[in-house]
Amino acid sequence: MRLVHFHAFAVSASNWDEAPNIQGGRIQADTQIEALIAKNVQKAKFDNCLESVFETDDSRHNDMRELIRRHAFGDDNAADEAAKEISERLSVAMDNRSHPALLLIASEKDGPICQVSLWTFPRDEALRLINQKTASLQVLTDIFSQTSRLRKAAFFKGGQAKTEFLGGKILDLQSGGGPKAVADFWLADFLLSMPAIRPKAGTQMIAKALIQCAKETADLTEQQQLQSAAMSIRSGPKQKWSPKEVAENFFNADLAARFQSKFPNVATYNTSIEIDQDTYADSLNFAVYRLDSGVIVSSPFSEIGESVRITGTPEEGNRLSCEGRVVSQKVRSPNGVR
Incomplete structure (x- = not known):
C-alpha cells in the first residue's frame, strides 16, 4: 500500500x-x-x-x-x-x-x-x-x-x-x-x-420476516414467491443475501414493501447477511417431503403443523396428512410444458 x-x-x-x-x-x-x-x-x-x-x-x-x-x-x-x-x-x-x-x-x-x-x-x-x-x-x-x-x-x-x-x-x-x-x-x-449483523441474528431476521409475510397473505402467487425465496436461500449456491436482494429477486412490489417493513431500518435491509443454514432450518421449519408413493409435497413454512401435519415416529415411519380446499391447479407434461 x-x-x-x-x-x-x-x-x-x-x-x-x-x-x-x-x-x-x-x-x-x-x-x-x-x-x-x-x-x-x-x-x-x-x-x-x-x-x-x-x-x-x-x-x-x-x-x-x-x-x-x-x-x-x-x-x-x-x-x-x-x-x-x-x-x-x-x-x-x-x-x-x-x-x-x-x-x-x-x-x-x-x-x-x-x-x-x-x-x-x-x-x-x-x-x-x-x-x-x-x-x-x-x-x-x-x-x-x-x-x-x-x-x-x-x-x-x-x-x-x-x-x-x-x-x-x-x-x-x-x-x-x-x-x-x-x-x-x-x-x-x-x-x-x-x-453489522451477525450470521445467526441476521438469518433469524430473514426467516422471521418470511414467516410473518406468509401468515399475512392469502394470495397464492405471493405464497409461491415466498416459497421460492425460502427454497433458494436454503439450497441455492448463494451464501449471502441482503433482505433487499431477496425482495428484488422473488417478490412483487406489494410483497417486497411488506417484507421490508419487517426490518428495523434501511441499513439492515441493505446489509448482506451470511446465511447460517442450521439456524435458518430451525427458524423457518420449511420442508419438502417425498412419500413412498413417489408424491412430492412442498409446504409453505407457515402451514407446517397447521394444514400440513406429520404424525408417527421415525422408527415406525412418519406419516403426512394434508387437508384444504383446492383453489388452483397446474398440470405439467413430462417435458415440462404446461
Whole structure:
C-alpha cells in the first residue's frame, strides 16, 4: 500500500452552536510516518474487531461514507476538505466527558483498492528529564498516547464502486466487547454507523420476516414467491443475501414493501447477511417431503403443523396428512410444458 493522503488534527469537544474546536491539517508523510501507520494497523488486529455498516438510505448515501471515500479517492484539495470536515464532525460528536484527542486520517492505495484508517489518541501528560550539567525537568502537555485504552480506530477498505465502502472494522477498547457501548459515541454519533449483523441474528431476521409475510397473505402467487425465496436461500449456491436482494429477486412490489417493513431500518435491509443454514432450518421449519408413493409435497413454512401435519415416529415411519380446499391447479407434461 502507498500512502496518498495523511492528515492530523488536535480535536476537543464543541457544541453545535459554536465553531468546531480543531487545529491541524495535511501532514507531509515520510518513512517514519508510514511505519507508524503500519504499526498501528498491525497492533489493532482489525480482523478481530467489531464489524460495522454505514446507516444508508436507498441510494447508499451516508455523509461519513462520502467523506471517507473522498479522502481515499479524491485529489489533494478534495482530501484536505474531507479531512477538515471529518475532524469537525468528531469535535461536535464529542461531549464534555470526551478527552481532547489527536485525530489521524490515513488513506493508502494499491491499484484500484484503497484503505482508510482513522485514529484518535487521547491527550496525555508526560515528564522529560534533561540531564546536562544540571538536571532539569519539563512537563509535556501537548502529547498524545498511542497505548491508552481511550484510543479508538476505524478501518475501511475497498474500491470506488457504489457497492464498496459500505462498512468497516471498529476498535473501541472502552466498549468491553459489546456493541451498545460503542454505538453511543464513536460508532453512531461520529461514524454514522451501526454494528453489522451477525450470521445467526441476521438469518433469524430473514426467516422471521418470511414467516410473518406468509401468515399475512392469502394470495397464492405471493405464497409461491415466498416459497421460492425460502427454497433458494436454503439450497441455492448463494451464501449471502441482503433482505433487499431477496425482495428484488422473488417478490412483487406489494410483497417486497411488506417484507421490508419487517426490518428495523434501511441499513439492515441493505446489509448482506451470511446465511447460517442450521439456524435458518430451525427458524423457518420449511420442508419438502417425498412419500413412498413417489408424491412430492412442498409446504409453505407457515402451514407446517397447521394444514400440513406429520404424525408417527421415525422408527415406525412418519406419516403426512394434508387437508384444504383446492383453489388452483397446474398440470405439467413430462417435458415440462404446461
